Amino acid sequence: MMQLTPEAIRRSVRELPALPAVVLELIQSLGDSEVSAEQLAAKISQDQAIAAKTLRLANSSFYGLPRQVTSIAEATTILGLRTLRSVATAAGLAGGFAHSRCEGFDFDAFWRHSIGTALTAHAIAQRTRQDVDAAFTLGLLHDIGRLVLISAYPAEYAQAIAYRAEQDCLMHVAEKHWFGVDHADVGGVVAEHWRFAPAVVAAISCHHRPAADSTRGLTDLVHVADNIAHGLDLSHKQDDMVPLLALDAWSRMALTDAQCMEVFDAVSQQHEVVCHALLP
Amino acid sequence: MQETMQTLATTVQSVPPGLVLAQPVLDAHAQLLLPAGAPVTSSMLHNLQQRGIQTVSVQADPSGSGASAPGGRKGSIEETQARLHHLFRPALRMEQLNPLLHLILRYRTTQRPGEEP
Numbered sequence: 592m593m594q595l596t597p598e599a600i601r602r603s604v605r606e607l608p609a610l611p612a613v614v615l616e617l618i619q620s621l622g623d624s625e626v627s628a629e630q631l632a633a634k635i636s637q638d639q640a641i642a643a644k645t646l647r648l649a650n651s652s653f654y655g656l657p658r659q660v661t662s663i664a665e666a667t668t669i670l671g672l673r674t675l676r677s678v679a680t681a682a683g684l685a686g687g688f689a690h691s692r693c694e695g696f697d698f699d700a701f702w703r704h705s706i707g708t709a710l711t712a713h714a715i716a717q718r719t720r721q722d723v724d725a726a727f728t729l730g731l732l733h734d735i736g737r738l739v740l741i742s743a744y745p746a747e748y749a750q751a752i753a754y755r756a757e758q759d760c761l762m763h764v765a766e767k768h769w770f771g772v773d774h775a776d777v778g779g780v781v782a783e784h785w786r787f788a789p790a791v792v793a794a795i796s797c798h799h800r801p802a803a804d805s806t807r808g809l810t811d812l813v814h815v816a817d818n819i820a821h822g823l824d825l826s827h828k829q830d831d832m833v834p835l836l837a838l839d840a841w842s843r844m845a846l847t848d849a850q851c852m853e854v855f856d857a858v859s860q861q862h863e864v865v866c867h868a869l870l871p
Numbered sequence: 872m873q874e875t876m877q878t879l880a881t882t883v884q885s886v887p888p889g890l891v892l893a894q895p896v897l898d899a900h901a902q903l904l905l906p907a908g909a910p911v912t913s914s915m916l917h918n919l920q921q922r923g924i925q926t927v928s929v930q931a932d933p934s935g936s937g938a939s940a941p942g943g944r945k946g947s948i949e950e951t952q953a954r955l956h957h958l959f960r961p962a963l964r965m966e967q968l969n970p971l972l973h974l975i976l977r978y979r980t981t982q983r984p985g986e987e988p
Contacts, residue, residue, distance in 0.1 A: 652918060659898070822958060822971045833971070835965070835967055836970075841970065855974075855975065856978075859912070860915050863908060
């Protein structure tokens with residue numbers, strides 16, 4: 592067992608397996624409204640694997656485009672700058688940690704859940720008039736702290752996984768037991784290091800414990816989306832479990848039963864398509 | 872022993888929601904619209920018709936009770952309930968209310984408007 596300090600976490604982030612340069616640039620440009628469509632298209636086009644996945648997702652039924660797009664520049668025009676940035680970030684991140692090795696860690700289940708949370712957050716944001724692109728990206732990145740932990744401390748994380756299985760407890764409880772912090776704490780430090788907007792940093796670090804007295808925002812959105820994605824069984828992991836739902840966050844989202852049914856339906860339809868476009 | 876599943880090619884108009892695609896659905900440019908294994912829903916069928924897709928290939932459902940794949944919505948009520956109770960065990964153990972348990976159970980076990988039995 593160990594006690595990870597914020598400085599140790601920041602060191603781990605600096606030592607992460609090299610994400611493609613374009614992914615880091617995209618991540619850092621998420622809060623930058625000045626970046627131009629041409630700059631963005633040029634950045635994405637530099638990395639063939641990311642460009643191919645981006646086109647695959649842009650052409651999937653998730654976006655329902657009327658015709659096939661064949662270049663990143665064209666995708667930028669049709670999808671819009673912010674959506675394309677989310678899509679390319681997703682494509683880049685999904686491939687970026689593929690070489691980390693940690694016994695018991697199921698990458699496929701991890702990404703299936705992250706994509707499910709992204710789609711759920713997107714579907715909720717459409718109905719609650721929140722920022723749909725921020726919702727999608729945040730859903731995709733909310734568990735990023737887990738990837739940092741398995742990359743920096745694979746042996747210790749394997750023990751935390753074994754502890755979780757033995758105790759049948761939630762993974763963030765097992766992480767806290769082994770590291771003194773959980774993936775949400777680590778994710779918040781990472782998001783800060785990557786210079787995400789403060790609302791995104793807060794949403795990542797508090798996605799398991801939204802503040803009781805806050806107003807409705809991205810933290811409530813990702814907390815509820817994470818719960819729904821686990822509840823819809825999207826990771827296909829036999830021993831998956833739904834974290835505890837903060838009822839004050841749930842009340843603030845104020846989703847009607849009919850909206851919930853629409854969200855479940857949209858996510859169930861889109862999940863396989865988006866996983867197919869983004870995952871190896 | 873591997874279970875064999877009969878595959879049916881059928882028109883988009885006549886496929887009942889709840890079945891599972893046996894083959895991926897591609898558009899005229901060979902771009903994937905839906906992967907094999909995706910559960911069929913009424914709005915998905917509507918979208919395919921809009922895109923000019925005439926036929927799809929689905930797995931025949933020998934029981935006639937609809938799909939029971941993890942992402943699918945139908946399945947026996949008891950199986951669905953048992954799986955949801957397993958997933959929601961942290962809240963159930965602590966006797967905490969999670970409205971999503973009942974909402975997802977209702978979603979998975981109720982007929983939606985526009986779906987055929």
